[in-house]
Amino acid sequence: MARKKDHIAAGGTGGGSRAVEGRDARALAHALELLADLSEIKGEVRFKVIAYRRAAEAVRGMGDEILETDSVARLKAIPGIGEAIARKILEFKETGTIGKLEELKEEIPEEVVSLLQVPGLGPRRARLVFEELGVRSLDDLQRAAEEHLLAPLPGLGPKVEAGILEGIKHLRGTAGRIFINQAYEQASGIVDAMLEKLPELRISAAGSLRRMKETIGDIDILAAYGEPHEVTKAFRSLPLVSKVIMSGETRSSVFTRDMLQVDLRVVDTSSWGAALQYFTGSKEHNVRLRELARRQGLKVNEYGVFRVEDDGRMAGADEEGVYAALGLSMPPPELREDRGEIEAAMRGELPSLIGLERIRGDFHVHTRDSDGYHDLEEMRAAAEKLGYSWLGISNHAANLRVARGLDADGLLALVERIEELNAKGDSPVTLLAGCELNIGNDGELDYDDEVLSRLHFAIASVHGGFGQSREAMTRRISRAMRNPFVNIIGHPTGRLIGSRPPYELDLDELLEVAAETGTALELNAFPDRLDLCDHHLRRAKEAGVKIAIGTDAHRAEHLRFMLYGVATARRGWLEGGDVLNLLDAEFLRSLFR
Ligand SMILES: [Zn+2]
Ligand SMILES: [Zn+2]
CATH class of the missing domain: 3.30.460.10 (Beta Polymerase, domain 2)
Known part of the structure; x- marks a missing residue:
């Protein structure tokens, strides 16, 4: 990915001018979020809390640009920002903080906000335990629950207390990631x-x-x-x-x-490379590396590569040198999991991984036409900023009513608008008219062939009926893949990291059908999905199945999640020929036809 040499860089995700230290958009968004959390704990009216959160999101979306705006009227023109918040933003710009926030912090210490992450606690109870017991942190809360101090509080009781203790343990376990x-x-x-x-x-x-x-x-x-x-x-x-x-x-x-x-x-600068190698890991990768060194009469640690016989130092200042001293070319960090990268490095056959700079477009984008936040032009402008040459518009389809799925007329009208926008030719970004179809319980889709034939491409995803048997689910998705209008299967396993396991599925059979029908599988780059995951991507590559990376953007700023899609693709050893996002719009349209 586009990375400055030694350190991870903001890459495509930063940019814009730099504001005064501590008064950048990030700090402002944080101040607004804190204002929301503290107001909620204090019991302020709901709409205020929501307004602060929306404003924080808008600020994050705009970046430091927002601090260049200095009139209330112009700030109010930004979606998500009203009069009162516009004034608070100007105040923040002046003073580096918000008066209202400072007032609240006097009443409720900032730390109390950390209690809101505990399932079953909520803002009212957070305030209660703070006021009654002086609980400020997770540690305090855990101690109070273990000493059964929570149960006697009004409205709590032993069951809630046990639930809170459970919640803290959960937070500190898997959810700690x-x-x-x-x-x-x-x-x-x-x-x-x-x-x-x-x-x-x-x-x-x-x-x-x-x-x-x-x-x-x-x-x-x-x-x-x-x-x-x-x-x-x-x-x-x-x-x-x-x-x-x-x-x-x-x-x-x-x-x-x-x-x-x-x-x-x-x-120390002289051992930078060795330390970077050592602390990047993984542990498994480093164990293999040390074994390899031992066989060559060498030892590797965080200070360098040394000869065992006389402790002579062979390398350490730079990371490439550390690998070179062991006779290896340097595997990119994403590969260092002991999944064959050391053998590949010995043979000089490391894959030539894709990078963010080679991505020409994004397949999976929602607009305001279904449940997205920004409109076609706004999404296109954001894609232009990223240097893309095309953008796949794939709104939800008729059968997903909760996400304001488009009926056939709505979809066809949108296709027409997309074609008009493309015909104007005033943007370097070509819009591809797609759709995120729903795969019904028996593999049926939302529209008839006549409607589907009007699309430039189509993604088909499972959005319900997750509890089906492995056979039924595999049959269902395979059937969708056999529909000639379906080009990509969206988020193929349906997992949500930390909250929903993947559905039962025979991935090998799916890969077989995908290869046979020429259907691509999606790498959904939304950070709580990353679906397919790195292991699955590698299997897809071996099966000769193409991968289409889509961010599932519901806002312009989500397009930047491509970074995590590319990173996951790299962890799956994907190279240029494996990923459809490297192709141009015209080629894709002929491929999808
Ligand atoms: Zn979806
Ligand atoms: Zn989607």
């Missing part, structure tokens, strides 16, 4: 802020984040600098740090304002 986009954005923000303070710094995400795993535990950041304590000092004082957990000369751990744990480690 976060989605890749949260970790990536947080880490990019830290890397950028650190480089602003110390421009000479070498800094990179390490660990599972650098390998772009689908969920991340703690965020690990590695830095190299002449004066380590300056780095840890700068780190501790970043505006997004809410609490320092531990801090020493070369190591520091903090909680961010989003309650994520970030660990920073500072190493």
Whole structure:
């Protein structure tokens, strides 16, 4: 992916001009979210809370551009921002905070917000336990529940208390992991802020984040600098740090304002490469690497590659050198899972992975015409900003009423509007008129062939009847693939990371039918889906099945999730020929015909 050499960069996700430190859009969005959470805990009227949240989302969507706007009238023109919030934004721009927020913080400490993540607690009870028991943090809450102090409170009782304790344990278990986009954005923000303070710094995400795993535990950041304590000092004082957990000369751990744990480690420049290799992992990859070294009379650790006989240092300053000393070409971080990458590196046969810069379009985009937020032109403009040459518009179809699926007339009218927009020729982005069809319980679709024949392409997805048997589900999707108008199967396993397991499915049979019918499978890049996952993608590649990456964008800013789609494709060893997003619009249209 498009990455600056050593550190993860904001890549396509940042951009725009830089605002005063601590007064950027990120900080503003955070202030508005905190305002929403604290207002909710305080028991403010519901619509205010919702308005703050919507505004925060709008701010995140616009980025720092919003801070260049200095009139209430112009701010009010932004969807999601009303008069009162426009004034708060101007106030934030002036002072770096919002008066109302500071007032609330006097009443309810910011930490109490962390209680809202506990299932079964909710804002009213969060306030109650804070006021009655002085509970401010998850630790406090757990202790209070274990000592049975919650049950006697009005409206709680032993059952609720047990539920809360269960909820805390769940949060600290699997749910302690976060989605890749949260970790990536947080880490990019830290890397950028650190480089602003110390421009000479070498800094990179390490660990599972650098390998772009689908969920991340703690965020690990590695830095190299002449004066380590300056780095840890700068780190501790970043505006997004809410609490320092531990801090020493070369190591520091903090909680961010989003309650994520970030660990920073500072190493000597001379061992930067070895440390980056070591702390990127995975553990399995590193075990294999050490075995390989041992057989060559070498040893590898976080300081370098050394000869066992005389401790002579062979490499360590740069990561490529570490691999080269072992006779290997360097596997990209996304491959370092001991899934054959070391053997491939020995043979000099590492795959040539796709990168974000080669992506020419996105297949899966919703607009306001179904349940999206932005309209056709807005989505097209956002695609233009990303440098795309086409954009697949795939709104929900008739049978998904909850998502305002289009009836046949609505869909045909939309196809016409798309064709008119394309004919005007005032954008480098060609819109492809598609649809996200629903695969019915027996594989039936939403429209007849006459309507389907008007589309440039079609995705078909399962949106209900998840409980079917493995046979029925496989038959159902296979039937949809055999429909000549279906080009792509959307989010093929239906999983939602952390909340819904994949449905029962015979993936091998599905891959066979996909290969036979020339149907592509989607890699849905929405961060809680990433479906197909890396393992499945590799199987698809081996079966000769093409992959279509779609972000499932429901807002313009979701188009940036392509980054995580590409990362997952890389983890699935996908190369140029495996991914349809590298093709141009004309080629795709003839392919889909
Ligand atoms: Zn869908
Ligand atoms: Zn969708």
